[in-house]
Amino acid sequence: MKLQQRKSSFVISFFILLLFWVVFSGRFDLFHLSLGMISCAIVAWFVSDLSIPNPRPMGILRLWFNFFLYFPWLIWQILLANFHVMALVLSPNMMERIDPHILRFRSRIRDELGLVTFANSITLTPGTITVHISAYGDLSVHAIDKDSAAALPGEMEARVARIFGE
């Protein structure tokens, strides 16, 4: 990795980590803040070549912003799906209602982080679990019943794609 890249990656990680430090710490005296600075510097240096592969400060901010927009929707989806699975699990004739099967499809997302986000979102929504994902975006998904499977890839893929600007 180029030094320039690494430097900017270092700076970005440093500030993100410092934010977290402040939240963790909750103490704002000079002593603890300087400790925090040092710690963040160490960690940022240690991780600068692996956590943020291609650092673009603006890109990252936009990513986070988009991500926070996506989050409530995801929660809502999860909540809905949760109730669905809940009903499934608690229903007396559960064995009739469930129909586990594996679903395979190819996603159009190309960004690795995007794929991971998508896969995790799929897993987070009850009823579906990502079994496998390839670098090209081939997904196999285990779904507990037909209803859960029906929504895929659907809106979720579109929203994730939007976050990563595709």
Place this chain on the structure above:
Amino acid sequence: MDTYILYSAMVLSVFMAIPLYRSVVGPTVKDRIMGVNAIGSKTTVLLIMIGFIFGRVDMFIDIALAYALLNFIAVLAASRYFHKRKGLYQEMNR
């Protein structure tokens, strides 16, 4: 409200017996890993609740956080056993 949290905690710890049952009985190792994972998420909540009961929740958050993070590592390590091919041929595949 503290009593309410105490009772919630008790209920939660009783719920914990169920994943524990799963991880004790099995039948496969994956079931056990899953059970441990489920215990882990309940424990995280329980730790916070205990913090409330003690009235010192700020002290317990760190534990819960560490717990959540490290539980993940344990589960990952356990399932990693199967990711290596060894799980495929050389061992019984429970």
Place this chain on the structure above:
Amino acid sequence: MTMETVLSVKPFLAVLVSLVVIPFIVVSRTQNMRESWTFIAGTIKFLLVLSMLPLVLKGKSVVYTVVQIFPDLGIAFRVDAFGMLFALVASSLWIVTSIYSLGYMRGLDEHSQTRYYSFFAVALSATIGVAFSANLLTLYLFYEMLSLATYPLVTHHQDRSARTSGRKYLFYILGGSIGLALPAMLITYHFTGTLDFAAHGVMAGHVNSGLALVLSLMFLFGFAKVGIMPMHSWLPAAMVAPTPVSALLHAVAVVKVGAFSVVRVFTGIVGVDTLATFHINEIICTIAAITVVVASLIALSQDELKRRLAFSTIGQLSYIILGVGLLSASGMTGGMLHIAMHAFGKITLFFCAGAIFCATGIKNISQMKGIGRQMPITMTAFLIGSLSVVGLPPCGGFISKWYLVVGTIESGQMLLLLVLLGSSFLNAAYFFPVFYNAFFLSEPEMTFENRVEEAPIWCVVPLTITAGISMVLFFYPQPFLNLAKLAVQSINGG
């Protein structure tokens, strides 16, 4: 003891001198050097011992404490009459034996001579240490040292039979000393609080009769070198050693150390009064008498000369114990004197046996037919030695046996008198066939292919000397007699 004491380092030096010489022996390159070192040490030792004789004869005792190990107990030396007697015998005989070993070892071209001379020196140190020890701890220390130093000598040949007999030797000697003598010593120490040899013993008033008996017997059997009957069988076994070893150690040093230790313990620790009060001496005498008779009988049936001598030794040693057990003045004098007299007699016999072996390679009596004519000097010395051991004039053995007989009469033990006389006959009986074979038989089939010559000169000279001394002692027993009388006096009187 109310004797005057003189503080002097001499006893320690006497012990040390043969230890000091060992490194020189080890690094010596040639045989001659080795042997001359041995001689030098022997002479110095003898002179040291001799130099203390006047003092002892004047009734003084020489003391020296090497190191105080326990608050009231240490490694300490004390030269009194009895010790002097024994030391004199041992140190004088070392010189003689050295001469003899020279001839024997060279004659047979034995291996590992360095080791041989070194351990010989250690053994002598230990013997003198036993003789001069002032307390039971020191005695025990040197006793063990002697046992261990003798082991390589006994097993010098490193063959199968040496191994077996070495094992037997250790079993009896170490087993006795660790298993019986050591606990007895510690029990004594616990009850009396001291281990110093005292004129009347230290046990009086501290122990009851049962314990005294048990302790006495433990000591008697524990110092297994004395060869009292159930603990005797190491002695014949140890005869596999080279003859000088058998001679010095099994006629003088080892067995006499056993006898000396037992006597020392009985007189110095248990105490004659205790022995008498609890009638322990009778039991001891009985055991000794049985040993005398049985050993003599066994000796009769042995064909191998050295074995016969060995059983003879067992019997003779018990005379010493018997004499002391009588507790009468004459008896004790006789017992103590017998240490010296028997030593000179028996060593002559062993030298002779060695000389015969050296010259002809014969060990068995039945093969010695006509040998007296080939080796007249040797066999004449043998005659003198056996006369001394049997106790006939004109040899030293007569004097000690005389005192013993007087002692039995004094204490009125007629049965023991009978035993003494009877066993003397037996002694005569087992020595007689030897001369008979040697001088009066010449079987036609018994042919020596080459004409047998006398043994090497270095073998013959010593045995002549000892035989001579044996005879001289009959006419001039004063040094030993005086010492023995002094010793008895200090035990009984004072």
Place this chain on the structure above:
Amino acid sequence: MKLIGKLTIFLCGTLLIVFANKFPDFGDPHSPAATHLSPYFIEHTMADTSVPNIVTSVLADYRGYDTMFETTVILAAGLACFFLLRLPEEEEKEIYFRHVPTGVTIRIEECGAAPEDSEVFQRIDSQWVPCDIIIRSTSRLLIPFIQIFALYVVAHGHHSPGGGFQGGVVLGAAVILFAISHNLRTTVAKIGEKSAAIMSAAGVFIYAGTGALCLVLGESFLNYGALAPILGTDRVMARSHGILIVEIGVALAVMSVMIWIYYNLSSAGKQDEGL
């Protein structure tokens, strides 16, 4: 063996239960344990060391000597695992690569040339592992936060639970997570065995060295008050800072020992491919 086991536990259990009945009640505030020694610690910790977390102050100051050896125990365990398991490095006969986009695995024999330093080809273990971007990406994302959290735990041991040991373990766990989600070789390339070993010794050395420094400054061993002139504070604050210093040492030692042990255990001493 089973019978002996049952017998033993029956005996011990009975004995223990019999004597357990004599204990003070659970949670009794007037038991000797609660009244003899601990009140001193509770009441004086602020005045003595200015550390509100009593456990930390007792751990690193009142009984700091114990803790030094506790860290040494960890070091000894690391050394022991290394000593027992480590095998000499040997030439690998064949190595495996994966073409990341397609997932095709290639094997390269001794003589063949490896596709060095390429973005597409990725070295993998001889025991095949799936190419799993989910686990890898998530771990990459998490590791910095785990580490910063761990450092926070180390730094705030004075005010909240935690301290050098816990922080060190979490730090070590972060590296272990990296090793699990990627592979051992990558991890060893990042934090070598040598540096792990030296760091673990250095961590304990920081602790013991701080103590020795106090000794040199004329106070008793580990008496951080002696550091006051160096740190430029009063004695009480010097104790507080001294505790922080040794906690950092503990964290360093524990982290590297955990990594070290993991390296050796997970690869059974070869340190090429692990769990």
Place this chain on the structure above:
Amino acid sequence: MIWQLDLIILVLVIVCAIAAINVKDLLSAAILLGAYSFLLCLLWAIMGAVDVAFTEATVGAGVSTVFCVAAVFHTTRRTTD
């Protein structure tokens, strides 16, 4: 100290311990040991021993389970008891 929770968790802990030594598979034993550590961590927290709980959480979950799994990975899962 919260005795109600304490009792419940104690029962779970004992069950977990018994299971850990009786399960017929070493990997499972390792995982159950991890679960045992989790529960103990709760127990310490309940008794107010926060630092101990923290340590137990980090060690039990993060390290010792991983070590056990690694060891089992390099040995075998088979066990007869």
Place this chain on the structure above:
Amino acid sequence: MNLISALLIAIGLFFFLGGSIGIIRLPDFYSRLHAAGMLDTMGLFLSMAGLALYVLTDFSFANVLVAIKIMLIVVFVFITSPTATHAIVDAGVRAVREPWTKDKKGGNPI
């Protein structure tokens, strides 16, 4: 405020219960994971939210930080939980466990 948090906690507990029951009832471990992983995560999210709200009833800067930290746990769990679930599923696949399906009855329905 308290009421809301109590309600949230109660719903969270309810989800936990559902997850637990799912863990017992569902036929094979792929399907159990749906219950175990997801319902538990949701339960955790809701209870944590309730608890965070409860912290905020006594509003101060420190407590806000506490609430943020509690939610931070949730965030982390949201990242780790699906990954862990995925890892377990993957483990199952690697160990050649056919998922249970209605027609094939593969695996061992327990």
Place this chain on the structure above:
Amino acid sequence: MDFLTVLISRANYWAYIILMMIGLYAMIAKNNLVKKIVGMSIFQTAVILFYVSIGAKQGATIPILLHGHAPETGGNLAHAATGHGTAAVQAVNYINPLPHVLMLTAIVVGVATLGVALALAIKVYKEYGTLEENEINQRLRRG
């Protein structure tokens, strides 16, 4: 009710005994070495349970001082704390911290022992190809 009080006041001690016996049983009677190691771990934690139970105190809070959060003004914490801290702190309000300190050490020792034991188990497996004690003994007797 009486039974319940006894149960509550002793439950921890009994639990520690049970756990300890479980661990001890595993260490003595189990045939598999890793099982024994697991037993050892349980055995050690039982003692930790015992110690932590000693430290527990009815109606007390965790051993971190409540007023430890002194004014956050530039680090001169000590004087602020000594100002009101010592007077306010009552020993009865805080759980006994000493057992916790001791048990931190015990946990560390436990994990260290575990690591070494596992390393040894790996070595044993490399040597004999099995972890069962009776199989190893058989092999030793044969070879």
Place this chain on the structure above:
Amino acid sequence: MVNTLPALVIIVPLLAALVVAAAGFINKRACFPIAVGALSVSFLGAAALLVRVVNTGVAIEYRFAGWAAPMGIVYVIDHLSALVLVVITAVALVNLVSSKQTIDREFKDKEGAFLSLYVLFTAGLIGMTATGDAFNLYVLLEIASLSGYALIGLGKTRAPLATLNYLFLGTIGATFYLLGVGYLYIATGSLNMADLAAILPGMQNSGIVLFAFIIMLSGLFVKMALFPVHGWLPGAYSQSSSAAAGLIAPLTTKVTVYIMVRICLNLFSVDYTFHHLNAGDILVWVAIATIVFGSLSALAQTDYKKMLTYIIIAEVGYMVGGFFLGNRMGMSGAILHIVNDAVMTLCLFMAAGIFLWKTGTEERGDLKGLFGSMPFTMAGFVLAGLSIIGVPPTCGFFSKWYLVSGGIAAGQYAFVAALIFSSLINAVLFFRLFEISYFEPFADHHHGSDKSAGHGGAGAVIREAPMAMLVPFLFVSIMLLVLGIYSGRIVTNIIHFAIPAGVI
């Protein structure tokens, strides 16, 4: 300077261990000198402490972190601990010096780790000896144990299994000890030994204290391999490499016995141990069983090192039995035997190391002809054997003297008989070895490592061990004599002050 000595005695080895551990990865040649230097400093410090304690007659107290006794951790150096400290450091130093070549050969590329663990082990023992805190003792015990496991574990092929067994039993022992400390803590609330000793007399009837006593002693018994729980010792010690065995075998059991003495005398009082509980009688019988068992098992061994390990078990019986005789003589004997037995065992294991180095095996039969080929080594070996048997004036005799006297004074004739019996068995054992090496011709062991020695001399060449091994070995064997001769002074000047005045 003198005031910091108690700290330096342990801190210097600790720091050195850290430096060595790092140096093992940087510059391997630096490791050995550092380790030797540290142990020398420690030894000199211990000797200075002993001299000072003997001269002043007052125990030295050192406060770590500056906190006074019940709060912080203190070291207490009194007569007893100073004596044991000197023994530990001396044994560790001598063995280290003599085993340089062994280390280089057996632990290639791991010298740093080995030396570091070695020094850590020593530091652990030093700390155990010096500490005045019951819990600190546990931590140091674990340090010593852990490094001991590692040192033993990398031995012969069976070593890992044996070590694992050792680890299990060692953990049980240590945990029992910890439990005992916990019981004491629950009863008194204190961890400091002096503080406990002040509190305990007031609660002699407490069941908790009784149980603490029982469980602590049981734990220590496991650690010292007393009869029913001795199983780990023979395997572990006989399988280890000679450099490690020479350190661990002489010290571990002795230091554990020392701790037992310490706990019985200074923590629980003499009054409690001997009069209130009357623990003596039972434990003497256990010791008798240990002695008899150890001796008989030793008789059955063909492996030289294994035989030594059983002898160690028997010797533990000597010490435990002697101590629990409960009188001054017996206790003196037990404490003196700690010193003597450490030196004797060191000597024997060094001899074993030399035999291994020269012949490549440890079977009894392979000692053939060694008297001829290496007379100096064998002289030392004979001396050690005689000392174990108990022949004067070696040190073994004098400790046995005290022990037997104590047994007689206490009226425990069975113990006396067991001692004598064991001595006899030892005589058999060692003379069996002497016989083999003395009578049987020298077999040329080609598997020995010392191939460089000339083969031209047709078997008559004397091939002694390398000087670096031989000189320390002979030094130790001469120490056997010196200790024997000075044993009276040791007892009167040091050990008598270590035993409380109440003991008659």
